[in-house]
Amino acid sequence: MHTETVVQFLALVLFELSYAEVHLTCVVSGGSSPHTTWISPTGLLPPNSHMTNEGKTLVITHFNVTNNGQYICVMSDGFQFAHHVFTVSLNSGTTTRATTTHVNKTTTHTAPRSPTILSTEVHPTNYHYGDNVELICRVESNPPPDQLGWNMMTDPSRIPANINLVYGTDMVKVHIKHLTAENIEQYQCFVQNSVGSDFQTFSLHPPK
Numbered sequence: 001m002h003t004e005t006v007v008q009f010l011a012l013v014l015f016e017l018s019y020a021e022v023h024l025t026c027v028v029s030g031g032s033s034p035h036t037t038w039i040s041p042t043g044l045l046p047p048n049s050h051m052t053n054e055g056k057t058l059v060i061t062h063f064n065v066t067n068n069g070q071y072i073c074v075m076s077d078g079f080q081f082a083h084h085v086f087t088v089s090l091n092s093g094t095t096t097r098a099t100t101t102h103v104n105k106t107t108t109h110t111a112p113r114s115p116t117i118l119s120t121e122v123h124p125t126n127y128h129y130g131d132n133v134e135l136i137c138r139v140e141s142n143p144p145p146d147q148l149g150w151n152m153m154t155d156p157s158r159i160p161a162n163i164n165l166v167y168g169t170d171m172v173k174v175h176i177k178h179l180t181a182e183n184i185e186q187y188q189c190f191v192q193n194s195v196g197s198d199f200q201t202f203s204l205h206p207p208k
Contacts, residue, residue: 036073038071058073067088069087072084119137122135122202133183133204134176135173136173137150137189137191140170145191147191150187160182160183162180179207183204
């Protein structure tokens with residue numbers, strides 16, 4: 001299913017004679033509800049700034065000429081993203097000024113492809129019998145996977161009861177409660193979507 005996200009940016013700059021306050025707002029319509037992040041090319045937002053409106057609005061209070069510059073709104077729903085650069089350049093002698101800018105932008109869509117297992121790892125790396133241990137498999141999949149999980153490479157009747165799967169964003173974990181010798185085996189992470197599949201084998205070694 002092809003979903004197009006249309007991003008509408010609204011920049012509203014307000015000034016008063018005795019109190020200067022700048023509001024920069026990014027409004028998104030269409031697609032999933034994205035997460036909004038504000039950044040600056042200098043790496044730091046002004047100390048006199050804060051975010052409101054669930055992060056969509058950057059407010060700069062007591063604005064002065066040292067706050068002139070670029071402010072970047074970045075939005076992502078985990079699958080696609082869009083951004084817009086606001087350039088604010090105001091003179092100290094300005095008393096009242098309001099500007100509104102609308103920019104419509106469509107996000108870039110990645111073509112569907114076979115999923116990829118990015119990494120498999122164990123936490124903690126220095127484990128002992130009796131510890132809680134996790135095997136973590138991180139994947140990349142577009143479209144999202146139809147199947148994602150771990151197999152323990154042994155007879156199903158021998159799978160210990162202290163194992164369960166925990167799912168996260170683009171990842172799946174084997175959670176082992178109180179590691180025992182029965183858990184020392186080979187495990188296989190697998191992922192499949194409508195285009196293809198991938199798998200990777202991981203050996204859990206006895207503690208050193």
